Amino acid sequence: MLQIxxxxxxxxxxxxxxxxxxxxxxxxxEIYGFLGHNGAGKTTTIKACCGLLDFTEGEILVNGMSIKKxxxxxxxxxxxxxxxxxxxxFMSGIRYLNFVGDxxxxxxxxxxKRIAEFASDMGITDALAEKxxxxxxxxxxxxxxxxxxxxxPKLLIMxxxxxxxxxKAAFILxxxxxxxxxxxxxxxxxxxxxxxxxxxxxxxxxxxxxKLLADGDIETVRGNESLEExxxxxxxxxxxxxxHA
Amino acid sequence: xxxxLLKNRLLALADQLTGQSKGKKAAKLSTYAxxxxxxxxxxxxxxxxxxxxxxxxxxxxxxxxEVWAVYGFAGAAGFLLALFLTLFYAQGVIFEAxxxxxxxxxxxxxxxxxxxxxxxxxFLNSLxxxxxxxxxxxTVSAQTGGIGVLNWILVIVCALLLPLLSxxxxxxxxxxxxxxxxxxxxxxxxxxxxxxxxIAALFLxxxxxxxxxxxxxxxxxxxxxxxxxxxxxxxxxxxxxxAETNWGMLAIFAAICIVPFAIVYYVLSRSFIRIxxxxxxxxxxxxxxxxxxxxxxxxxxxxxxLTRFFSSPPYMTNAGLGLLYSIxxxxxxxxxxxxxxxxxxxxxxxxSDPGAYTTxxxxxxxxxxxxxxxxxxxxxxxxGKNLWILKSMPVRAKDxxxxxxxxxxxxxxxxxxxxxxxxxxxxxxxxxxxxxxxxLMPIAFNCFNALFGLIxxxxxxxxxxxxxxxxxxxxxxxxxxxxxxxxxxIGSAVLYFTALHGKIDVTVYGIIVTAVIFAVDLCMxxxxxxxxxxxxxxxxxx
Numbered sequence: 001m002l003q004i005x006x007x008x009x010x011x012x013x014x015x016x017x018x019x020x021x022x023x024x025x026x027x028x029x030e031i032y033g034f035l036g037h038n039g040a041g042k043t044t045t046i047k048a049c050c051g052l053l054d055f056t057e058g059e060i061l062v063n064g065m066s067i068k069k070x071x072x073x074x075x076x077x078x079x080x081x082x083x084x085x086x087x088x089x090f091m092s093g094i095r096y097l098n099f100v101g102d103x104x105x106x107x108x109x110x111x112x113k114r115i116a117e118f119a120s121d122m123g124i125t126d127a128l129a130e131k132x133x134x135x136x137x138x139x140x141x142x143x144x145x146x147x148x149x150x151x152x153p154k155l156l157i158m159x160x161x162x163x164x165x166x167x168k169a170a171f172i173l174x175x176x177x178x179x180x181x182x183x184x185x186x187x188x189x190x191x192x193x194x195x196x197x198x199x200x201x202x203x204x205x206x207x208x209x210x211k212l213l214a215d216g217d218i219e220t221v222r223g224n225e226s227l228e229e230x231x232x233x234x235x236x237x238x239x240x241x242x243x244h245a
Numbered sequence: 246x247x248x249x250l251l252k253n254r255l256l257a258l259a260d261q262l263t264g265q266s267k268g269k270k271a272a273k274l275s276t277y278a279x280x281x282x283x284x285x286x287x288x289x290x291x292x293x294x295x296x297x298x299x300x301x302x303x304x305x306x307x308x309x310x311e312v313w314a315v316y317g318f319a320g321a322a323g324f325l326l327a328l329f330l331t332l333f334y335a336q337g338v339i340f341e342a343x344x345x346x347x348x349x350x351x352x353x354x355x356x357x358x359x360x361x362x363x364x365x366x367x368f369l370n371s372l373x374x375x376x377x378x379x380x381x382x383x384t385v386s387a388q389t390g391g392i393g394v395l396n397w398i399l400v401i402v403c404a405l406l407l408p409l410l411s412x413x414x415x416x417x418x419x420x421x422x423x424x425x426x427x428x429x430x431x432x433x434x435x436x437x438x439x440x441x442x443x444i445a446a447l448f449l450x451x452x453x454x455x456x457x458x459x460x461x462x463x464x465x466x467x468x469x470x471x472x473x474x475x476x477x478x479x480x481x482x483x484x485x486x487x488a489e490t491n492w493g494m495l496a497i498f499a500a501i502c503i504v505p506f507a508i509v510y511y512v513l514s515r516s517f518i519r520i521x522x523x524x525x526x527x528x529x530x531x532x533x534x535x536x537x538x539x540x541x542x543x544x545x546x547x548x549x550x551l552t553r554f555f556s557s558p559p560y561m562t563n564a565g566l567g568l569l570y571s572i573x574x575x576x577x578x579x580x581x582x583x584x585x586x587x588x589x590x591x592x593x594x595x596x597s598d599p600g601a602y603t604t605x606x607x608x609x610x611x612x613x614x615x616x617x618x619x620x621x622x623x624x625x626x627x628x629g630k631n632l633w634i635l636k637s638m639p640v641r642a643k644d645x646x647x648x649x650x651x652x653x654x655x656x657x658x659x660x661x662x663x664x665x666x667x668x669x670x671x672x673x674x675x676x677x678x679x680x681x682x683x684x685l686m687p688i689a690f691n692c693f694n695a696l697f698g699l700i701x702x703x704x705x706x707x708x709x710x711x712x713x714x715x716x717x718x719x720x721x722x723x724x725x726x727x728x729x730x731x732x733x734x735i736g737s738a739v740l741y742f743t744a745l746h747g748k749i750d751v752t753v754y755g756i757i758v759t760a761v762i763f764a765v766d767l768c769m770x771x772x773x774x775x776x777x778x779x780x781x782x783x784x785x786x787x
């Protein structure tokens with residue numbers, strides 16, 4: 001569903017590589033976690049996958065289509081949820097969802113049904129008449145999630161989707177992510193919460209300084225250790241046992 | 246602590262004046278130096294301007310022994326200007342500052358936070374007052390053979406005292422606006438009404454202060470001085486204090502400025518926490534599902550941009566003021582009959598075919614108004630931090646840009662048509678081609694203005710403005726389409742009257758201009774769907 005081949009991003013010609021020769025393959029039915037410190041290159045990669053950021057080298061394919069050459073076709077089947085959803089604050093929640101429905105060409109009866117279902121799941125139905133400006137960070141995040149699901153995407157790309165969500169919404173989102181992938185969808189998301197990645201992901205990739213340190217099935221990457229231990233060893237060169245000792 | 250807070254506020258103010266936005270590198274020392282030089286130039290310009298305008302009046306007043314009225318008038322002008330220009334600044338910086346809660350969570354007393362914010366409002370107010378009072382001092386000095394050092398010192402002292410009064414009123418009005426906004430939840434409505442009232446007031450004052458006003462003032466300076474004495478006592482006291490080094494009057498004036506300021510500051514500092522942490526008292530609206538209406542992508546984009554426009558009072562008043570001016574000035578033209586157009590015709594001395602000239606000139610006048618609407622001129626910049634939404638969607642640049650174009654035109658064209666209809670009543674002698682021209686030429690210029698603004702904003706617009714208001718107030722976004730359209734309208738009219746008159750019929754010329762502008766519009770519109778526009782759109786936010 002999402003193939004990242006030798007992706008390299010340099011913000012300036014003589015500057016350092018923000019991401020260097022990254023290759024990942026996310027298949028339908030997979031929840032793929034993307035782990036790394038702040039500034040490791042996660043958001044840069046995610047934005048490039050969504051067509052928001054150009055890149056220097058490599059290729060990114062969405063369902064076999066190049067995000068560079070066929071951006072509109074790619075965007076029709078995917079959805080992006082940023083870490084800090086700056087939505088249209090001048091619109092009410094329902095107007096924003098209707099706007100998204102218009103752009104993706106979702107039939108009105110279908111969008112009404114989906115809004116009712118997803119907004120109820122996220123617990124924001126009552127607030128849909130209010131301006132987005134009055135929403136809390138968590139509510140904006142929930143609205144962004146509902147909007148992302150409006151057109152029934154095949155690929156979900158999310159940047160820190162659990163930030164700002166209350167426990168119930170986080171639980172519902174995790175459950176939804178699993179169901180979404182069980183039904184053939186694919187999810188590529190970044191997170192700092194290792195417990196979430198460990199419990200939720202089928203595969204993970206760990207990135208540091210723009211370079212891929214490890215990737216693959218979660219069991220393969222962590223071996224007999226916890227994901228936290230593996231992450232700290234790989235990213236920070238910290239041996240957890242030594243630390244404890 | 247107050248010193249640090251005040252320094253921060255003044256630096257933020259300087260960054261605003263120098264165009265440095267948040268998160269960007271702070272303005273350099275050379276930029277501040279440039280700002281100071283600019284300030285000095287403004288001061289010199291004001292001195293020369295006030296001297297030129299008030300020189301004669303000053304002489305008459307001096308002959309009657311009422312020089313104080315010059316200071317009084319300058320004080321009144323400075324006071325009004327300061328009040329008008331700092332009211333919304335005061336509201337934003339005192340009551341709606343985003344860092345209020347952050348600062349309150351720190352070990353800083355509320356009175357120190359308030360003092361730093363009121364201090365910056367006072368600083369701005371004192372700049373306006375200082376410039377105008379110094380200009381008055383210069384005028385008196387130039388016209389009466391010089392004034393003493395003590396008078397100059399009193400000018401400075403009064404320029405420091407008078408802003409206390411305007412700051413007090415700014416703070417009270419800002420508090421009132423915040424209070425009403427919180428109680429009603431109608432922030433946009435309240436701010437829009439207030440902006441329009443302020444603009445209308447300024448418009449009326451500037452319309453009132455015309456050529457006739459100055460001649461009347463010069464003739465009956467004594468009566469106006471009397472009016473000052475009775476109705477504007479603080480300014481009378483200030484004028485006397487400066488002109489006659491009257492210490493008693495200075496004490497009275499100082500008391501009038503300081504006491505209300507101290508009371509308002511005390512009351513605000515006591516209730517500062519309550520005011521800035523108060524929740525919106527307006528009832529929350531509960532959503533009840535209704536049938537949704539679908540729209541095409543372009544129309545959906547248009548509605549989105551219109552909603553943004555109507556939800557931001559600064560956007561409306563900065564970019565849409567031309568709409569109001571168009572209607573207002575057209576009504577003015579109707580009320581004053583065809584005297585304006587007749588006046589133009591008489592000056593050109595070519596009334597051989599008044600009907601044709603009237604319609605063409607009216608068409609140019611309405612087209613000129615079109616230049617003042619700059620909705621599309623900042624429509625790309627206002628996307629700012631929301632740009633990711635459009636860029637992550639399967640939507641072409643053409644659709645986004647057409648939506649922005651339409652959001653300008655659906656407002657500008659009906660207003661233009663309305664103006665044309667109103668002008669039909671002014672222009673009594675009409676011909677069919679003339680009437681058609683009166684409608685089509687303004688539409689052509691409106692399209693030009695909208696397209697030119699949109700394309701220039703796409704190519705040269707910044708996206709890092711912290712808010713819609715800041716983007717809408719950007720001089721680049723508004724000036725480019727305004728200047729381009731005005732140059733085109735005036736250039737076309739001047740070209741005819743200076744070079745083509747007598748060689749070509751005025752109506753035919755009007756039709757040619759309209760056709761050319763429509764052709765240019767068509768070229769610009771086709772550019773919106775081109776690879777060039779798509780490429781530029783793709784580059785935004787990279």
